[in-house]
Amino acid sequence: MPERRQGVTLADVARLAEVSEITVSRILRNHGPAAPATRDRVLAAVRETGYVPNRLAGGLASSGSQLVGVIVPSLTNIVFPEVLGGIRAALDGSGFQAVIGVSDYDLAIEEELVASLLAWRPEAMVIAGFDHTPAARAMLEGSGVRIAEIMEIDSTPIDLAVGHSHVQAGFDTGQYLLGRGYRRFGYVGHDWNADRRARLRHDGLVAALASAGLSLVTTQRTEGPSSVAAGREQLAALLAQGPKPDVVVFSNDDMATGGVFHCMAAGLVPPRDLALFGFNGLDIGQALPTPLSTMRSNRFLTGRTAVEMLLAQRTRPPQPQVIDTGYEILPGATA
The missing domain is CATH 3.40.50.2300 (Response regulator)
Incomplete structure (x- = not known):
């Protein structure tokens, strides 16, 4: 078996905290008394070095x-x-x-x-x-x-x-839809704080539109996680606020599938009345009566x-x- 690189050791923590290895071990196991200042110094050294106690014992620990x-x-x-x-x-x-x-x-x-x-x-x-x-x-x-x-x-x-690359995926989505003749783009998305990759795709889409002298005409985004229900609700809200896009790009297929359901309920026929585009290439999107236009990742x-x-x-x-x-x-x- 190839030799593994030695990770951060108890000795590294002790050296940084300027205490003995026994003191570090005792504090990490919460055994015995320790001065608050010493404890704080050891825990700070643990965080700085990234030290993780070894739960394996004896010979197993080495291999x-x-x-x-x-x-x-x-x-x-x-x-x-x-x-x-x-x-x-x-x-x-x-x-x-x-x-x-x-x-x-x-x-x-x-x-x-x-x-x-x-x-x-x-x-x-x-x-x-x-x-x-x-x-x-x-x-x-x-x-x-x-x-x-x-x-x-x-x-x-x-x-x-x-x-x-999610930035490139977003850019390629924009380029593809521009090539299909769409010019008035809307965006429906979910929480960017929890899903950084959705934000990157959005940014790539915006860059593609900017390269054609365009920008998003309308945006609607929920602060919660993605879901079919959220996609349906957010598309309804986007269309209610105006201006009306001719294509809506969704943060993923869950959201886009919800968009399809809103169109069915509202009597809108994609892509005649409104084009929809997702991301992920999920089976549910391809099983819809009108298969979802999307991008499939190789998961x-x-x-x-x-x-x-x-x-x-x-x-x-x-x-x-x-x-x-x-x-x-x-x-x-x-x-």
Whole structure:
């Protein structure tokens, strides 16, 4: 088995905090008294170094575990079960097992999951996206294990990024629809704070319109998560406020499917009365009586490629790596 890079150690924390290793261990295990100033100094050193206590004992600690940690933001969004399917396929027959945590799009919960999973010294970690708390990033960087940040490639990864550019996907959406003759664009979206990738696609769309001397004529966005119901409600609100677009781009297929349902209820026929375009290429959109025009991301391939890359090379390369798994436009019939 390839030699693993040594992560942050108890000695590193002790050196930074200017105390003994025994003192650090005692404070982290909450055993015995410690001066408040000493405790604060040790905990600050832990946060700064990204140190994670080792939950494995004895000989196992030196060789790691047969685990691959995986953190995704949701299991109700069909996108992520498909990613997990790719991860499972890559692990099949490898001797490794995935341990999965769900963050609910909450970076504080993600930080707790990072600490918990790294404490078991996994062989590698797969985590969705580039957004992490400073403490979580420090733990991931200092862990000494392979780290794959998946679903996007628009930033520099800690180690390995696998996915596609959401800025480019948004730009290509705009270019495609401009090529179809649309000029009055609306946008319906969901919470950008929880879903950075949706914001990046929006920004790419805006850039494509700007390159043609255009801009969005109307926008409607909910502060909650994406859903079919939210898409239906937000399209109704967008059309009620005016001005009327000739095409509406949605943050994803859940929202766009809701838009289709609003059109059915309001007697609007896409694309004759209003064109609709989504993102993700979900089965539900393609099963509609009028298949949704959208862009399909390669989610299964993303999960499988990430794990295959991590297990093929167990030590981090000198420079971060980026793997683009791409996407494709599904013409559908709503735009």
